[in-house]
Amino acid sequence: MKERKIAVIGDPSSVMIFKAIGLDVFYEEKEAQIEQRIHKLADQGYAAIYITEKAAELAKDAIDIYATATFPAIIPIPSNTGVLGIGMNKLKSNVEKAVGADILFREG
Amino acid sequence: MAVRVNPTRMELTRLKKRLTTAVRGHKLLKDKRDEMVRQFIILIRRNYDLRLEVEKAVEAVSTRFSLAKAQMGALRISEALLYPARAAVYDVGERNVMSVNVPTICYTGSDESTDIPYAFTFTSSALDNAVMELSELLPKLLELAEVEKTCNLLADEIEKTRRRVNALEYVMIPEVEENIKYITMKLEENDRASLVRLMKAKEMMAAAAEKADREKMAAAGNL
Numbered sequence: 001m002k003e004r005k006i007a008v009i010g011d012p013s014s015v016m017i018f019k020a021i022g023l024d025v026f027y028e029e030k031e032a033q034i035e036q037r038i039h040k041l042a043d044q045g046y047a048a049i050y051i052t053e054k055a056a057e058l059a060k061d062a063i064d065i066y067a068t069a070t071f072p073a074i075i076p077i078p079s080n081t082g083v084l085g086i087g088m089n090k091l092k093s094n095v096e097k098a099v100g101a102d103i104l105f106r107e108g
Numbered sequence: 109m110a111v112r113v114n115p116t117r118m119e120l121t122r123l124k125k126r127l128t129t130a131v132r133g134h135k136l137l138k139d140k141r142d143e144m145v146r147q148f149i150i151l152i153r154r155n156y157d158l159r160l161e162v163e164k165a166v167e168a169v170s171t172r173f174s175l176a177k178a179q180m181g182a183l184r185i186s187e188a189l190l191y192p193a194r195a196a197v198y199d200v201g202e203r204n205v206m207s208v209n210v211p212t213i214c215y216t217g218s219d220e221s222t223d224i225p226y227a228f229t230f231t232s233s234a235l236d237n238a239v240m241e242l243s244e245l246l247p248k249l250l251e252l253a254e255v256e257k258t259c260n261l262l263a264d265e266i267e268k269t270r271r272r273v274n275a276l277e278y279v280m281i282p283e284v285e286e287n288i289k290y291i292t293m294k295l296e297e298n299d300r301a302s303l304v305r306l307m308k309a310k311e312m313m314a315a316a317a318e319k320a321d322r323e324k325m326a327a328a329g330n331l
């Protein structure tokens with residue numbers, strides 16, 4: 001077991017609160033900066049990166065690069081403007097990829 | 109048939125060996141795929157529940173935080189949160205699920221979930237509540253990270269495995285079987301050809317011998 005840290009990326013008003021529970025918070029709002037930050041954090045060996053859905057949408061390419069690596073786990077979370085459904089869509093696409101059809105959400 | 113093969117016995121033995129390997133590999137991969145799908149379904153359900161829960165909770169925390177910000181002002185809030193509560197370090201490991209390496213994350217810091225990093229003098233109670241709620245949410249957030257990454261990796265691996273299974277089942281195995289059939293038939297054909305040749309030769313030899321015999325007898329009769 002290794003000890004690693006966890007980071008949060010997003011706009012200040014959404015993610016500032018995460019500082020209070022001891023996560024490393026980075027305020028980035030521009031596409032290039034978000035991507036740069038993701039690469040940097042992955043390089044530093046962060047275990048997980050929580051990223052607001054707004055930021056995740058901007059930096060899709062950078063996130064896709066780490067999709068097949070064990071670390072870091074890049075997890076979209078809702079920002080202060082509410083849920084955009086990006087996280088859920090990713091989950092659904094995973095189901096479709098693995099099973100071939102959306103078997104999970106039709107019933108619900 | 110696209111690929112021409114040499115109709116020799118050596119090639120036949122080689123192909124038969126290949127077919128056995130392919131069939132065994134196909135069976136193993138199929139089992140692997142089935143087991144992965146089973147685990148994936150369990151995990152993705154957990155992932156779905158967790159995501160719903162976390163999204164709702166984070167939104168609630170965000171609302172509270174906005175409220176606190178409205179009450180205290182942005183500057184004072186950032187001042188209050190300037191110093192982190194605790195050095196958050198997590199034990200991170202790897203687990204092997206059907207030969208897919210997936211992360212495990214668990215929190216090793218202090219258990220005091222109601223650790224507020226600032227003095228109460230200048231802060232509003234909404235901020236306290238938001239921070240406390242978020243601390244309680246932290247284990248869920250970590251589990252979400254773990255489960256979601258696992259699902260992601262598993263989905264990838266399942267897709268790959270399924271492709272391999274299909275390639276074996278619908279391309280490789282039929283092709284090898286066809287080649288084997290082609291070689292067997294060619295060899296049998298050769299067998300029949302040489303047999304016929306032999307019979308023909310024997311017949312001709314027998315005819316020649318009979319003719320020689322008869323000539324001998326005739327010669328003897330003449331004497």
